[in-house]
Structure formats: C-alpha cells, structure tokens
Amino acid sequence: MENESSPHTDWPYYIKKTWIKWGILVFLVVAVLLFKAIVSIILLTLAGALLSIYFYGFAGLLQKRLHLPATFSLIVSVVINLGLLCAFFWFAGSRLQSQITTLSDTLPSTLQHAKVQMQQSPIGSKILDYIDHSGNEGKTSAFIRHFFSSSFGILSDLYLIVLITMFFVASPVMYKRGIVHLLPENAKDKGDELLDQLGDVLKKWIKGQIIGFFFIAVFTGLGLWALGLPLVFTLALIAGFLNFVPNFGPIIAVIPALLLALMQGPATAFLVFGMYTLVQIIQSAVTQPLIQQKMISMPPVLTVVAQVAMGALTGFWGVLLATPVVAIGMKLTQELYVKKQAYHKYPVD
Template identity: 35%
Template sequence: MSSVKDSSAFAISDFSKKIIKATSIVIIMVLCTILVLKGFKVILLILAGILFATFFRGIASAIKSKLPVGDGFSLFIATTSVLLMFSIILYVLLPRVSSQLQTLEKELPVAAKETRTKLESTQVGYWVIQQASIYKKKYERDSERLTLFFSSFFGGLADVYIIFFLGIFFMIQPRIYKNGIVLLFPKAKRERADQVLLTIGYTLKQWLLGKLFSMLVVGILTGIGLTILGIPLALTLGIFAALITFIPNFGPIISLVPAFLLAFTKGTDYAVYVCILYAAIQALESNVITPLIQHKMISFPLAMILIAQVILGIFTGVLGLILAVPVVAIIIVLVKMVYIEDILGDYAIEVKGEDKFVDKEVEYQKLEQ
C-alpha cells in the first residue's frame, strides 16, 4: 500500500505534462531562432552571390533577346562589356577622382575641426560635442580599435572573396543549383517550387536593375547640385552618394556627412543649401523613382524594411543593412505564393512576374481538385 502512495507522489499530472511540453517547444523555437540569426550571415553571403550572378545573367538575357546567340556566348558578351565599360570609366575618372580623394583626405579633418569650432560657439552645438566626447572616451581604446579594424577589414575581404566566387558559380551554371533545390521537394510540389524560385529570381532581377538606375540618378543629381553650389570635390561626393544609396534609409544620411562638413567650412548658409539639396534628391528618389520601380515589381513596406535592417544589422552587421531589401522581397514573394495562394487559396492577389511562369487559372483548378 505504501509503495502505491510513493509512486503516485512522483506521478506527473496531465496539466504539468502540457506545461513541460509547451515550455520545451518554446525553448526549442527560441534556440532555433538564435541559431538561424547567428548563421544568417551565410545566407546573406549566398544572396549577395545570387545578386552578383543576377546582374550579369540579366544583361546576358537582354543580349540574347536581341541577338541570335546562345546562352554561353551572351554571358561572355555581357561580362566582357561590363568589364570594358568599367575599365573605360576608371581610365577616364580615376586620375581626377584619385586626386580629389587625396584632397578629401586632407580637407575632411580640417573641415571637421572647423565645424566643431563653429558648433562649440553655440550652446546646443557645445552640448552635442560634449556628449560625443563622452561616448568617444568610453570606446576609444587603442587595442580595441586595432582589433576591430583588422577583424572588420579582413572579414570584409573574406566576404568579398566568397561573394565573388559564389557569383561566378551561380552565373555559369544557375540551373544546377535551382534544380537541386527543386529536387528537395516531393514530386507533386516540384513544379510549384520551380515557379516560386523563378518568380523570386525575376523579382531580384527587377529590384537590382531598378536600384542601379536609382543609384545612377542620385549620383548624377548630387554631382550636378554640388557643382552648382560651388562645393569642392563634387565628382567624388557624387560617386560616393551613388554607391552608398544602395543601402536604404541609412545610405543618404551617411553620404550627407562629408558634403555637409565641406560645405560648413564655406559658411553656414552653404551647409543649409547642401542639406536642402540632399533632402530634395532623397525626396525625388523616394517619391518618384522608387514608386516607378516598384510599379514593375512588388511593393515594399518601408516599416518592414527598416525592421529588417535593424534585426539583420544587429546579427550580421553592414551586410544585413545592405541586403535587407532583397531579403524582404524574398519573404514577400514566399508569403504571397506559398501561404496566401497555396494554403489560403486566394489567387486574387498580385505577385509581379508570377504570370510569366504561372497560369493562375490552372493552379486554381488544381487547388479545387
């Protein structure tokens, strides 16, 4: 009798089992999420390689549609043309940009010092500088700065190396990798998986082409505007603005800093004009160019992009800030095609580019059957 009581004392109730099971599931989900986020940099490197390949494959497909050439030869023409164009641009602009970079290297510290002196003469500016000095003293240690520099520098070189060779592999034989992913799905789902992957590829190509066009416009307008205002080193600042525009939200702010410092040395009114110029160009890019680009692809919720940048930036650094938009684009396509269309059965929603690979009427009939 006593043994029965002892065994019942150690028995676990059904409610306790449910609590333990729920807690275990939550812990496993949290650990899996942390593992995915920690290893997400690998996914971003693969995505960057895909974008690298998409750029050249997009040019090759355009050449193939205009000329009676094969896939391999069109890709050869595309890569050769791009390399030749960049070589010409470097030959023409490098001497001037190089001299301007040397001047910029000398003038920026002077401009920053003069800007600080002018700011210190105002009460608000003095308070801002004091706060910045406190922050700087906390984190400015020689050993930490040296370690951070070398780790970020060599880490960046390793990332570029990986992206470059991944891009070459994806560019030369994209079907091998796409078909390999499709084969991971059951036979009944392979056709749909192929459609989703093709739609994602189309979306990334359209976004990349649109982004490059946006960068070109921003760079030209910035260079012309700074030249009209009489700001020195306008060409270099315009190229910098074009390149940094690839980073959404934060890019325009970063590109403004050197132009603002140089303008501030000429006078407060010049600094104000530069801020107005950059704000106007950013407004044009956000309200005219970007909506025009998104009209031909999917629409990006700006809040979702900013959230993705913050999350990816925390776990993956600069790479996450740069590639937040294509990550959001892939998520949106997956949600619309896999969840809303396949699971919920709602084919009324529009996914840009899907109609090139999917007959929605046929898919809807399959779902009803």
C-alpha cells in the same frame, strides 16, 4: 536520519549538475556563433546570386535587342561589364584615389571646424557638452564600426562573392535543379515556379537600384558642381553607391558633403542639405514608383527593422542586403501562406 544524504554523497551530483549547466551554456554560445556564420555565408551567396542575375539580365537585354544566341549573349555581357569596370578605373581611378585621399585628410579638420561653429550657438554647445560628458561618442563610433563591418574581412568577402558569381553564371540550372530535388515530390513543381518568381523579384530590384544609382550620382554631382564644392566626383559616387542602402544610406552620404560645405559657411551647408533632400524627393517621387511598380510593396518599418537587425548580426552585408532579403521573405510568405489561406477561405469552384 538514514535517508538524509551527506555532503560527501551529494558531491558527485553537484559536479554533474555543474557540468550540465556549463555544457548547455557552451552549446548555446556555439549555436549562436554558428548561426551568425551561416547567416553571413547565406548573405554572401545572395550577393553572388544577385551579380549572376545582373549578368543574365544584361545578357537577356543583348539577346532581345541584337538577336544573339543565349550563350554568346552571356559571354558578351560578362566581357562588356568587366570592360566597363576596367575602363572606369583606368580613366577615373587615379582621380578617384586622389579625391578619396584628400577627403580622408580633410574630414578631421572639417569636423573640428564644425565643432567650433556648434560651440558658437547655445544649442550646439549643449549638444557637444552632452556628448562629451555622456561618453556616447565612443559608443556610437564603436557601434558604427560594427554596424558596417564585413563578415570575414572585406577581401575575403569579395573573393567569395566573385567565386560564387562565377559558379552561378557558369551553370545556374544545376544549382536550381539541386534545390528543387531537395523538396518533397508534391512540392517540386511549386518550388521550381517559386524560384523563377524569386529570380524575377531580384532582377527588378537590381534594375531599380542601378537606375537609382545613376540618377542620384548624376544629379548630386551636378548640384555639388553648381554650388562650387570640391571633390564632386567622389561625393557623387558615394551618394550613388549608398543609395543601395535605403533609409540609412542617404543620411550617411550627406555627412561628408555637409562637413565640406561648413568650411565655406553655414549658408553653403544649408544649400547642400537642401540639394541632397531635393534629389532624394525627386528620386522617390518620380523614378522609384516607375522602378517598383511591379515589385512587392515593402513597408518602410519592416525594411528599417530588417536593416538594424541584420546589421547588428552580420555587419555591412546585412545592411546592404536587407532589402532583397525582405523582398524574398515577403514573396515566400505571399506564395506559401497568404495565397493558400485565401484559397481555403474562398475556394475556386
């Protein structure tokens, strides 16, 4: 009987266990939040690195074509691109703004019109009834808002990206040297070579996205103009920019065009959907192999999984930058694991 502990003597032990459990829970919550913030910052840094690689790639093109000095080519590259951006907004900004305003004002009525047309068919009415009674509409809209939200707010994100780009453009060698210095002595040479290879992979990805943007925007605009749809300029730019988001981007880009086409009838909507599909098929069959013939071949399933995971974790930037993240991961895996395994299996004499 003397060995049995009383409730009074067990009480401090119970309090201690409770505090330990709550401490572990708080630690896990803080760790998850810190991990999410760190991943968001890494993605913004990657966006800044991609922009700086673009400026240096454009400078290299100028240096090759015009035989200009490297520093002067970089200055000209930045000035030309900023000038083109300012000229675009100067000449097309007001038209783009008015079309975006018209599109945002028109979409609610076109969506209602689409619901009315769906109610006229048995399948469409069943789909609408299922959405209304299941409550999936609110869940889907909330998921989409989170999926395409930004990390710290769009203005803060853009400010950080511009700031990081300026630092990378000003002195990229310093940051590269700093990363290499963090590596062990026997890995410095391999790390320096690997950073150059990653830069080449990202440069080719940027080149492919730019070519795809112009291809999609131009041919989509021509197709919409031929079909007589309004807001051609805005819809073409939306299709071009969303081409940066593979798999999901083309699906999202066709939605506003389909809603506007439904105002003119189901036949027009069918033609618009066929035109968007044809442009994507041509882009995938003709231009994409030429763009990615020297890039890492990325499995589509891996890209989709990365987009969903990173989108759920960090929002818009995760969806947008999932493809270069996958490219970087595959390149690192290939160089640091696959080639080493092949070397140990089949050593070179």
